[in-house]
Amino acid sequence: MKTLLITDSVTKRFGGLVAVDGLDFELAEGQIASVIGPNGAGKTTFFNMLTGLYRPSAGSVSYGGREISRARPDRINAMGIARTFQNIRLFPTMSALENVMIGQHARMNAGLFGSILRLPKVRAEERRVRDTARETLAYAGLADRLVEQTAANLSYGDQRRVEIARALASEPSVLLLDEPTAGMNPLESEALTAFIRKARDDLGVTILLIEHDMKVVMGVSERITVLDHGVKIAEGAPDAVRDDARVIEAYLGTGAGEG
Amino acid sequence: MSRLRSIALGSDRAIAIAVIIGAIALPFFFESGSPFIDDAVLALAFVVMALGLNIIVGFAGLLDLGYVAFFAIGAYTMGWLGSNFFFGVNDGDGLHILVSDPAATLPGVHVNFLLVIVVAVVLTTVAGMAIGLPTLRLRGDYIAVVTLAFGEIIGRVATNGDQIRIGGIWDATLGRVPGVADLGSEAVLTRGKQGITPVDKVDLPFVDQFTSLDLRSWYFVALGLALIVLFVNFRLRDSRLGRAWIALREDEVAASSMGIPIVRTKLMAYGTGAAFGGISGAFLGSYVNTVNADQFQFSFSIFILAMVILGGLGSIWGVVVGAVALSFINSYLIPDVLNGIPRDIGLDFDLTQLSYGIFGFLLVIIMVLRPEGMVPERRRRLELHGVGAGETAGAGTDVELQEEAPR
Numbered sequence: 001m002k003t004l005l006i007t008d009s010v011t012k013r014f015g016g017l018v019a020v021d022g023l024d025f026e027l028a029e030g031q032i033a034s035v036i037g038p039n040g041a042g043k044t045t046f047f048n049m050l051t052g053l054y055r056p057s058a059g060s061v062s063y064g065g066r067e068i069s070r071a072r073p074d075r076i077n078a079m080g081i082a083r084t085f086q087n088i089r090l091f092p093t094m095s096a097l098e099n100v101m102i103g104q105h106a107r108m109n110a111g112l113f114g115s116i117l118r119l120p121k122v123r124a125e126e127r128r129v130r131d132t133a134r135e136t137l138a139y140a141g142l143a144d145r146l147v148e149q150t151a152a153n154l155s156y157g158d159q160r161r162v163e164i165a166r167a168l169a170s171e172p173s174v175l176l177l178d179e180p181t182a183g184m185n186p187l188e189s190e191a192l193t194a195f196i197r198k199a200r201d202d203l204g205v206t207i208l209l210i211e212h213d214m215k216v217v218m219g220v221s222e223r224i225t226v227l228d229h230g231v232k233i234a235e236g237a238p239d240a241v242r243d244d245a246r247v248i249e250a251y252l253g254t255g256a257g258e259g
Numbered sequence: 260m261s262r263l264r265s266i267a268l269g270s271d272r273a274i275a276i277a278v279i280i281g282a283i284a285l286p287f288f289f290e291s292g293s294p295f296i297d298d299a300v301l302a303l304a305f306v307v308m309a310l311g312l313n314i315i316v317g318f319a320g321l322l323d324l325g326y327v328a329f330f331a332i333g334a335y336t337m338g339w340l341g342s343n344f345f346f347g348v349n350d351g352d353g354l355h356i357l358v359s360d361p362a363a364t365l366p367g368v369h370v371n372f373l374l375v376i377v378v379a380v381v382l383t384t385v386a387g388m389a390i391g392l393p394t395l396r397l398r399g400d401y402i403a404v405v406t407l408a409f410g411e412i413i414g415r416v417a418t419n420g421d422q423i424r425i426g427g428i429w430d431a432t433l434g435r436v437p438g439v440a441d442l443g444s445e446a447v448l449t450r451g452k453q454g455i456t457p458v459d460k461v462d463l464p465f466v467d468q469f470t471s472l473d474l475r476s477w478y479f480v481a482l483g484l485a486l487i488v489l490f491v492n493f494r495l496r497d498s499r500l501g502r503a504w505i506a507l508r509e510d511e512v513a514a515s516s517m518g519i520p521i522v523r524t525k526l527m528a529y530g531t532g533a534a535f536g537g538i539s540g541a542f543l544g545s546y547v548n549t550v551n552a553d554q555f556q557f558s559f560s561i562f563i564l565a566m567v568i569l570g571g572l573g574s575i576w577g578v579v580v581g582a583v584a585l586s587f588i589n590s591y592l593i594p595d596v597l598n599g600i601p602r603d604i605g606l607d608f609d610l611t612q613l614s615y616g617i618f619g620f621l622l623v624i625i626m627v628l629r630p631e632g633m634v635p636e637r638r639r640r641l642e643l644h645g646v647g648a649g650e651t652a653g654a655g656t657d658v659e660l661q662e663e664a665p666r
Contacts, residue, residue, distance in 0.1 A: 051516055077518035089513035091506050093638035102506050106518030108499050112527060115498035116491050126499075150641065170518055 001028040004206055005050070005081075005174060010059035010069070012045050012230075019045040021230040022059065027174065032200055032207045034217045037227035038250055043210045044086055046227070047176055051083050052076040063174070078106035082172035084163045086179045086210070092152035096142060096162045099151050100133035103169030133169060140165035141195065157188050168199065175199070177209040181216050189213055193220045218242065226250065271493070274576065282482055286475045294595075296474040300546060302586035303481035304539045307488045309566040309582035310575070311535025314492070316564065317573035317636070318501060319528035320508030321394070322403040325410025326563050328390065329383045329533040331417055331555040333540020335449065336379040338550035341459035343367035344450065359468065362459045372461045372545065379537040387533025388526045395522055410560050417552040420449030454551030461545050477546055484542060488535050492575050495531070504528055505638070558615055562589070565618050569625050571632025572639055580634050588621075589614060 005027040012020045020042040027033055035043050048054040050061060052073035061069040068076055082103070090099050108129060114122040137147055140161045146154060151162060160180060167175055177196070181189040193216050200207055211217045217224065217238070224241045226234040228250040234241050241247055289295050308330065315323045338344060346366040348354050355363050357371035370378070390409045394402045416423075425448055449455070460469040461480050469476050495501045503524045506514040515521050544550045562585070570581020598610045610617075625632065631639045 053512065053516065072520070073512075073515040074518045074520045077516060083516055085513065085516075089510050091509040091513065093509060093641045094502075094505065098502060102502055102514070102517050102519070105499065105503060110499040112495075112500060112531070115500055116494045118494060122498075152641070166517065 001030065003027070004029045004064060005208075006062050007050075008060045008062070010046075010049060010056045010061055012042070012049055012054055013057045018230050020049065020056075020227075023227070023230070023232055025225060025232070027206060027208055028223075029173075029206055030200065030204060031222050032196065032209075032220055033223040033225065034221040035208065035210050035225050035227060036212070036214075036217055040229075041227040042230040043227055044178060045230075047083065047178055047210065050076075050176060051081060074106065077170055077172075080171070080173035081176065082167035082170045082174070083176035084160075084167050084178055084180060086182065088156075088159050088163055090151040090159055090163055090166070092150070094151055095148050096137060096151055096154065096158075096165075097130070097133050097147050099162055100136055100165045100169045101129050103136075103166035104129050104132065104171075106170060133165075136165045136169045137162065140168065141191075156183055160184070160192070164195075168203070168205070172205060174206045174208065177207065177211075179210050179212060181211065181213050186215075189216055192216075196220055275489075278579075279486065283479075286478050291475045292472050293474070295591075296478050298587055298590045300474060300477050300481045301543075301590055302583045303478070303485045304543050304546070305563065305566065305586045306485045306579050306582040307481075307539035307542075308536050308563050309570070309578045310485075310488050310492050311532045311539070312563050313532075313567050313573065313575070313578045314495070314504075314535070315528050315532035316567055317578065318496065318504040318508070319525060320504075321391075321525065321528060322399065323406045323529075323532070324403045324557075324560050324564065325390065325406035325408070325413070326532075326536055327555050327557065327559040328410045328413035329387060329536025330540040330543070330559065331413050332383050332386050333379040333537035333542075334544035334550045334554065335417070335455075335540075336382055336537070337375050337541040337544030338449075338455035338458055340368050340370040340375050340378060341372070341545065342369075342455050342457065342550075344455045358459070358462050361468075362462065369459055372459070372463065372541075375541050376538055379541040380534045383533040383537030383540075384530040387529040387531075387536075390533075391526050391529030395525060407557070407560070410557060414552070414555045414557065417449050417555050418451055420552070421447050421451035421453070423448040449550075449552065452552045454549040454553075456549035456551075458545050458548050458550060461542075471548070481542065481546075484538055488538070489575065489579070491531075496575065500524070500527060561615075562618065565622055568622060569632060571635045574632060574634050574636035574639070577632050577634030577636065581632065584633075585618065585621075588617070593617065 003026050005025075007023055007025040009022040009024055010020060011018065011022050023042075023046065025046075035046060037043055045054065049056050049069070052068070052071050052075070056069050059069070060067055063076075063079060063081060066079070068079065071079070091102065094102070108125055110122045110125055134147060138144065142158055142161045142165065146158060151159065154162065164177070164180065167177075180196070181192050184192065196207055196209070197220060199205055209221075221238055224234075224236065224238055225232060226241060226244070226247050228246075233246045233250060234244040236244075285299065286296050308326070311329070312323065312326050315321050315326075341362070343353075343366050345368050346353075348366070348368055351366050353364075353366040354368045356369070356374060358369045362369040390406060394405045397405060460471075461477065462468065463480070466476070503514070503519045506517070506519055507521065507524055511521060547554075563582075566581040566585045567578050568581070569585060570579065571577025593614055594611050601608050601610055629635075631643050
């Protein structure tokens with residue numbers, strides 16, 4: 001299996017705080033991997049560095065052999081890394097459909113003058129993007145009657161679906177999901193877990209997720225990376241990580257008898 | 260919902276057709292020299308400017324308080340390229356490009372109106388992007404402060420431009436530096452508060468020379484410009500670029516993560532918005548027959564911004580209504596109808612002296628009673644009245660989540 005995404009001792013400091021400290025990480029093509037760790041472990045900071053929202057203080061990020069740690073977020077999206085956000089960031093006054101159409105921005109060519117004149121190729125592209133957006137929303141499981149609904153009016157679960165559809169619409173090779181099941185009930189989480197696996201199998205997209213729900217993590221991940229205080233403390237298959245003493249310590253604290 | 264949408268699109272078209280027919284018929288109900296048509300020409304020119312500012316403020320959400328800069332640059336383009344201002348050019352014979360009599364025999368630079376518009380568009384687009392550049396890292400109020408300062412800078416340059424020598428460089432001891440093109444004995448940048456005047460009248464192919472008395476022709480040119488700009492606005496709003504502007508306004512982080520280049524998209528908004536100001540500025544320079552530093556005050560930026568806000572930020576029809584309404588209040592209602600009121604009740608001033616006070620008062624009233632403007636845009640109504648105000652379809656709503664939803 002080819003390695004798609006590699007970070008080499010990537011570090012992010014905010015003033016005196018080291019949020020991510022010299023992290024080496026590899027993501028193989030076609031894998032479903034997870035990053036877990038207690039609150040404040042640096043998981044989202046790590047995602048932000050992968051997607052260009054933060055520039056690493058040290059170290060490098062390379063994707064498909066190209067150094068991307070200094071690339072802009074929109075370039076990284078165009079290269080094939082798409083993401084969702086921990087606290088859902090849809091464009092609230094846009095419809096679900098428009099949100100997903102935005103996801104295809106980097107895959108479109110229409111320019112200023114083409115749009116003003118509405119050239120045949122712009123018109124065709126607009127239609128194609130609209131159709132693709134509908135299909136993607138249906139694939140992500142949004143009911144047909146909600147497609148034109150304003151994003152902010154959708155239920156929590158539906159907003160998650162739209163956000164995932166928006167990310168998938170940019171035809172990514174790597175999909176980063178930041179706590180996709182947060183706020184979901186066990187039934188919804190299970191459906192989402194199934195969807196993640198299905199998306200990987202159907203679309204061949206490599207998936208990396210941050211997740212707190214251990215049932216989801218253990219169920220779906222093929223490889224798990226555990227962070228604590230910005231440092232990688234364990235990595236490997238779910239079973240191995242579950243039994244790792246340092247992981248248990250990070251989550252539960254040191255032995256109850258001593259404390 | 261999709262049926263609703265197509266009805267909405269259809270009504271846009273129906274409104275457009277009704278407005279165009281009404282606007283074409285309108286001048287024939289008045290004498291060609293009537294003051295009403297004069298007011299209507301100004302109103303149309305302001306519609307063009309307000310639609311331009313609407314792209315920057317309404318679509319892309321970049322609060323620009325220096326829009327007067329583009330009016331000034333457009334008007335000076337007309338002044339420079341269509342008057343005797345550079346009367347030294349070509350040894351006093353003048354430079355003439357595609358112009359007919361009487362301009363064709365006068366000294367100075369005289370370029371066809373349509374070409375002047377093209378030059379004004381190029382200059383204002385560049386200026387718009389240049390002014391936009393330093394604001395790219397800023398948000399909200401900070402953008403307002405920087406653009407305001409730029410508007411002031413352009414205004415000051417216009418006022419003091421009669422001291423800035425260009426062409427025929429002067430040196431205190433040598434006199435004029437030899438070998439440099441002589442643009443005229445003054446060879447300065449502007450004529451300050453004195454103004455560049457007279458300015459060439461609009462000169463179109465196949466049409467008789469415009470005069471100051473036949474206002475109908477001016478009206479139709481202004482209407483033509485307004486319709487073109489209106490058309491461009493609609494097309495852009497419903498395009499890839501229009502969606503990107505709105506996405507950027509709503510959540511910059513999410514927009515850039517979804518592949519929208521922030522810098523480029525913002526500069527496009529600044530550039531196109533500024534170009535409309537330049538078109539209108541060039542037209543007004545010719546129409547009012549003077550390009551004069553007193554026209555380019557900060558209050559003018561606020562005047563145009565008030566049109567956008569009164570009409571409805573981001574709403575194309577709203578902005579048209581706002582521009583026409585404020586323009587008529589400014590050029591007809593206050594000076595011609597209500598002007599004597601203070602004197603009638605024994606006060607020693609004219610109402611025109613209070614014009615900006617009145618606009619400010621109108622803004623306050625609108626902000627209190629109807630903050631989304633007279634003809635609100637769907638999104639604005641949603642933002643201001645909370646989610647769900649504009650929609651009726653029965654989706655489950657999650658109150659807790661809405662509060663967390665990014666703004």
